[in-house]
Amino acid sequence: MEVEEYCCYCGTCSNVCPEKAIELSDNEKVEIDNNACIKCGICVKACPVGAIYGL
Amino acid sequence: MDYDTVIIGAGPGGSMTAKTAAELGLDVLLVEKRPEIGMPVRCGEGTGIKGLKELGIPKNKKYIAWETKGEYIYSPDGKRLEIVEDEPNGYVLERRMFDKYLALYAAKAGADIRTRTYAMGIKRENGFLRIKLKHFNEVYEVSCKIVVGADGIEGTVGKWTGLENRTKLSQMTSNVQYEMVGLKLENPEVMEFYLGRKIAPGGYAWVFPKGEDIANVGLGIRPTGKDTAFEYLNRFISSHDYLKKGKKVGMVVGGVPVQGPITKSVTDNVLLVGDAARHVDPLTGGGMYNAMVCGRIAAKVIREAVDTQNFSEEFLMKYENEWREKVGAGLMRSLKVKEVLEKLSDEQMNQIGKFLRGMKIGKLDIKEVSTSLLKLPPEFIKFVESLL
Ligand SMILES: Cc1cc2nc3c(=O)[nH]c(=O)nc-3n(C[C@H](O)[C@H](O)[C@H](O)COP(=O)(O)OP(=O)(O)OC[C@H]3O[C@@H](n4cnc5c(N)ncnc54)[C@H](O)[C@@H]3O)c2cc1C
Numbered sequence: 499m500e501v502e503e504y505c506c507y508c509g510t511c512s513n514v515c516p517e518k519a520i521e522l523s524d525n526e527k528v529e530i531d532n533n534a535c536i537k538c539g540i541c542v543k544a545c546p547v548g549a550i551y552g553l
Numbered sequence: 554m555d556y557d558t559v560i561i562g563a564g565p566g567g568s569m570t571a572k573t574a575a576e577l578g579l580d581v582l583l584v585e586k587r588p589e590i591g592m593p594v595r596c597g598e599g600t601g602i603k604g605l606k607e608l609g610i611p612k613n614k615k616y617i618a619w620e621t622k623g624e625y626i627y628s629p630d631g632k633r634l635e636i637v638e639d640e641p642n643g644y645v646l647e648r649r650m651f652d653k654y655l656a657l658y659a660a661k662a663g664a665d666i667r668t669r670t671y672a673m674g675i676k677r678e679n680g681f682l683r684i685k686l687k688h689f690n691e692v693y694e695v696s697c698k699i700v701v702g703a704d705g706i707e708g709t710v711g712k713w714t715g716l717e718n719r720t721k722l723s724q725m726t727s728n729v730q731y732e733m734v735g736l737k738l739e740n741p742e743v744m745e746f747y748l749g750r751k752i753a754p755g756g757y758a759w760v761f762p763k764g765e766d767i768a769n770v771g772l773g774i775r776p777t778g779k780d781t782a783f784e785y786l787n788r789f790i791s792s793h794d795y796l797k798k799g800k801k802v803g804m805v806v807g808g809v810p811v812q813g814p815i816t817k818s819v820t821d822n823v824l825l826v827g828d829a830a831r832h833v834d835p836l837t838g839g840g841m842y843n844a845m846v847c848g849r850i851a852a853k854v855i856r857e858a859v860d861t862q863n864f865s866e867e868f869l870m871k872y873e874n875e876w877r878e879k880v881g882a883g884l885m886r887s888l889k890v891k892e893v894l895e896k897l898s899d900e901q902m903n904q905i906g907k908f909l910r911g912m913k914i915g916k917l918d919i920k921e922v923s924t925s926l927l928k929l930p931p932e933f934i935k936f937v938e939s940l941l
């Protein structure tokens with residue numbers, strides 16, 4: 499999964515990921531552990547601005 | 554031991570915990586990953602006057618943008634229920650300043666504060682904790698007796714310590730808001746709420762005034778369909794003449810977990826507070842007051858734990874029991890009402906609106922914006938249930 503630059507660092511995606519594969523880094527960038535990701539698409543739906551893609 | 558307690562996250566929950574703990578004489582460290590506390594804002598900024606008073610938060614013009622006297626609640630047919638009092642009962646805050654001042658009050662009370670300091674992990678050692686922190690390129694550890702995860706929806710303290718606080722997609726609202734200026738507000742003294750599946754499925758749109766012609770215009774949805782909250786909000790604004798002509802001067806994006814509180818908020822040496830424990834009201838999405846109230850309870854229990862040198866889950870359950878006693882019933886009631894509301898069609902919502910308008914509840918004693926919907930008479934719930 500990838501994140502668009504226009505991400506607003508709100509953390510919504512990290513809270514809903516069932517695999518706990520998303521964290522906000524120290525400089526508030528969204529970091530997705532693609533090894534843990536199961537491509538369920540939940541983060542894509544949850545993002546208020548549609549900033550996650552890669553399904 | 555470096556600190557009695559390290560609090561992770563300087564939102565309203567964390568700062569209130571830090572302030573109270575410092576006032577009780579504890580050695581406190583409050584860490585915040587952001588360079589500037591309060592920024593970026595993730596809030597509609599509406600709250601009740603009564604709640605802030607109860608918490609002993611001074612009425613300071615630095616962070617109170619505006620006062621409101623009640624609400625207009627629009628059903629999908631555009632007709633509204635007016636719940637307005639004679640005296641102001643709500644504030645619309647300037648959250649960036651509010652959060653900063655709360656941290657400032659905590660510092661004044663004696664808490665240490667480190668911003669641009671990111672919590673990276675927690676290790677257990679001989680019944681205590683070592684918290685790994687990162688400040689710019691420097692990574693170091695501090696030791697403490699108790700850690701408080703007040704780290705919001707992106708929080709990782711729960712994940713590190715085995716406290717489950719992730720939210721189901723169907724129970725998360727996805728929100729976008731603009732701060733707008735140049736609006737022709739019909740009544741700048743009321744907060745407006747718009748309900749309807751076409752407007753905001755599983756949530757609502759809001760207009761919270763911050764001045765004669767300034768307001769937070771936002772919207773939250775349950776994001777199970779195709780369109781994003783952003784798309785819904787833009788449609789909402791363009792379908793209202795008084796909003797369409799306004800200028801957008803700021804934008805807020807965020808999630809509100811409306812699943813109800815987490816099932817377990819404590820484990821050995823660890824407490825979760827605020828959004829990290831899903832203390833936010835599942836019906837209104839208001840979370841500031843609950844985060845602060847629970848933070849205050851957390852600090853008192855930490856004081857007792859330090860006094861008795863007992864940091865076990867069993868002892869810290871006192872915190873969980875006390876917050877449930879204080880806000881638990883309200884949260885569960887909100888959850889119930891929310892579950893009923895989300896089943897309603899637009900037509901059913903229109904009928905409820907009509908029913909309530911007929912009841913003339915305009916003069917009810919509704920003091921707390923965040924709980925006002927819950928103070929509706931029991932007949933309301935019965936009526937709603939009869940529709941289903
Ligand atoms: C769009 C929107 C509108 C809202 N409107 C309202 C409203 O009108 N009224 C209301 O009462 N509530 C509202 N809420 C809810 C309210 O904003 C939250 O409930 C409230 O901020 C919760 O406070 P908190 O202290 O628990 O968490 P937060 O305010 O989220 O604070 C958590 C802090 O922890 C920090 N943090 C996280 N991880 C780390 C780490 N690893 N290291 C260091 N720091 C970390 C974060 O940077 C953040 O500053 C709204 C929410 C949204 C998204």
Ligand code: SF4
Nearest residue numbers: 515535536538539541
């Ligand atoms: S697709 Fe699913 S598993 Fe992968 S990051 Fe998104 S929410 Fe997590």
Ligand code: SF4
Nearest residue numbers: 505506508509511545
């Ligand atoms: S939900 Fe979207 S905007 Fe928010 S942090 Fe995740 S990718 Fe960024």
